[in-house]
Amino acid sequence: MRVHTPERPSWDCLACGHLWPCDPAREELKADHDLVQLAIYMWDRLEEAVRDLPPTPATEMFERFLKWTR
Ligand SMILES: [Zn+2]
Incomplete structure (x- = not known):
């Protein structure tokens, strides 16, 4: 079971x-x-997250959500 999950709509970690x-x-x-x-x-x-959060530069969202997965 995962502990570090996102709280919505803030997308801060619950843990x-x-x-x-x-x-x-x-x-x-x-x-x-x-x-x-x-x-x-x-x-x-x-x-x-894009729907929940205030407008955020695409590069910032990419680095936060996808860049580290490679
Ligand atoms: Zn966490």
């Missing part, structure tokens, strides 16, 4: 309060998915 995905969340997600599954999962989360 540690950092921006989600925090470092422990990234480790949990990497452990639970292969790279393709992880990219698809995080792309879906990114789309949800």
Whole structure:
């Protein structure tokens, strides 16, 4: 069971309060998915976050949600 999950609509981590995905969340997600599954999962989360969060530069969202999955 994952502990470091996002609170919505803030997208802060429920466990540690950092921006989600925090470092422990990234480790949990990497452990639970292969790279393709992880990219698809995080792309879906990114789309949800874009709807929830105030306008945020695309590069910032990409680095937060997808860049680390590669
Ligand atoms: Zn966390």
